Amino acid sequence: MGRKSPSLPSDRNRSNGAGSKKPSGSSDSRNRKKRIVKRMRKSSLSKAEKQFQVFNQVDEHVNKYENLDLDASDIETRSPRKKKSHVSNDILVIDEEDNDDGYDDYDGHYDSPRPSVPVVDVESEHEETVSSGQSPQLSVATSENGLEANEDFIALSNSSEEEPEPELSGEDQDHPHGAGAEGQLSPSKRATTNTDYPWILNHDHSKQKEIADWLTMEIKDFVAYISPNRQEIEIRNRTISRIRAAVKDLWPDADLHVFGSYATDLYLPGSDIDCVVNSASGDKENRNSLYSLASFLKQRKLASQVEVIAKARVPIIKFVEPHSQIHIDVSFERTNGLEAAKLIREWLEETPGLRELVLIVKQFLHSRRLNNVHTGGLGGFSIICLVYSFLHLHPRVATGEIDPRDNLGVLLIDLFELYGKNFGYDDVGITVQDGHPAYIPKREWKDLQPGRSPFTLAIQDPGDPTNNISRGSFNLRDIKKSFAGAFDLLTDRCFELDMATFKDRVGRSILGNVIKYRGKPRDFNDERDLVENKAIIENENYHKKRTRIVHEEVFTDYSSDEGLNGKGEDAYHVEEPARKKRATKPKNSPKDSRSEKKKQSVDSLMGISTNDDGEGEDDYNPLDARESSGTTEKENTEDAEVGASGKPEAALKKITVDAQTRRDYWLGKSNALSNASADHS
């Protein structure tokens, strides 16, 4: 790994800037643009690259989606359900009818539950940050960074009334994309008037020879710009502590744990905090308990704009914590989110570029109001799985040909192209089971509920193969359209700036053509190393303690007095809700049927019939490449290490059981512990 993309031959001799370029619609211009994109992706294609192109060129297959119109009844039934609700003690109680329609109650950015209600009931004596005169720089997920309506995702600079528009010349106003107008301003004016992409202020990369490198640097700047500073992390930590203390006061046998983007470090400044209350009695997931906690938090002035959603598939309470103005979701008596947080953190460690691309895609969709599952958008969890699988299945990344961190620009463009133009949504699903991402034919996913239309995104929950985590994303049409548009806009902008003189490039942004950030100005202080994110620490502790408990369950002789209770760890010994039993995969069977599926040609996985001709039947398998390049499963590594160090057989077994047990826990195999125990004895 580690090579950068080869140089993009630049055309510096030309002096025609944006203003003098040929109309973007001309075929000459289109061809040049294509050439630039091609060059960005390297001129000499590897076998893997060619294969990737094959699945990126499925035009006939994809074009049918362009004309796919949902009929009116479809739209009606798919629009957010009407809520049966009433207000009690200023708490909105929503009794939703549960249906199996795939409505998803997880929601990363649930914008203000009741926007008409005044937000603030802040107690100033508690509000350290406000009273200290410092601006907390937290912006709750509002429309600030959103585009109106999302009908025309392109109209970045015309989309909001909050910000004054830069002065435009007549030509600029006619610019077909509503973007690029800033190119006509003087460099100094550009730098000061661009409030939509503040990450370029004092971070000018316009002198980069390679346009792809410029985009990569902008992506890194954007991520640094929106990454949290010390104060933001502390505010989140304090928010969690306050709510946890209240939960424990109300229910001494319960604890509050955090999962979701705060526990994975994948949050935007306005992201919510996802929490779960688990109790020893395991009886808190009912309407009464939800309501009790909601009123208790309200009474303690820890919750405003409170909603109790009791009859959903995942019952939750939602509120805004008044001191921090952060949106909080609390679910009850489940551990899958805590498992997912741990898994996602492992993915982040092993997948360079994942955090950057996830944050970009999140902000991109947020800007277009396409991130809200309640309105058919793509939730944070789906975005993570989408980007994770994309990175692992990208041939040039999988083969180690490029280092993702040095090629974020090209990868972002590839991602938009794949999921905006070429992905065979009708026939292909995504699985990330056991950390092995793969594209699988939907027909082979037995538990996948057929939707009204085959045109749906299907992503298998890494913690539950029966669950399609993106089933609520019914607005796939707009999501796909927005990705396709982003591909066009980014490549247009790359083309334009590649042609431009250095002078004309100053103060310009590539990424700003598809993403904007509005809100209080931020600094570039990514201070995640300076202050602990308590959600991460607590999640790590939760898993450590639970693994120890699992161990002790496996290895402790319960006839003795040394059970768990003497160790004071009950808080973490959460009774798990009953899980669906699943067939246990035989241990150490690397070539199971799932692996076989992976071996299928990319063409068939992308939903293209391979019967017609031999093209694309090169059965390149990125996963094979990855495996042969030395990436092995954690469990095998642990085995190997122990074997090499010559530790006794019992220790080897113990560690192996530990790894296996953790995985089995994750997979929800309820009989895993007894198997492990039998193995050991």
Ligand SMILES: Nc1ncnc2c1ncn2[C@@H]1O[C@H](COP(=O)(O)OP(=O)(O)OP(=O)(O)O)[C@@H](O)[C@H]1O
């Ligand atoms: N459809 C789903 N099925 C099962 N679990 C889900 C589903 N959606 C979300 N979750 C769980 O909830 C957690 C939080 O999901 P969410 O969509 O809010 O993502 P997030 O990473 O918190 O992003 P955001 O910053 O946008 O809130 C996920 O990590 C996952 O554990």
Ligand SMILES: [Mg+2]
């Ligand atoms: Mg969330």
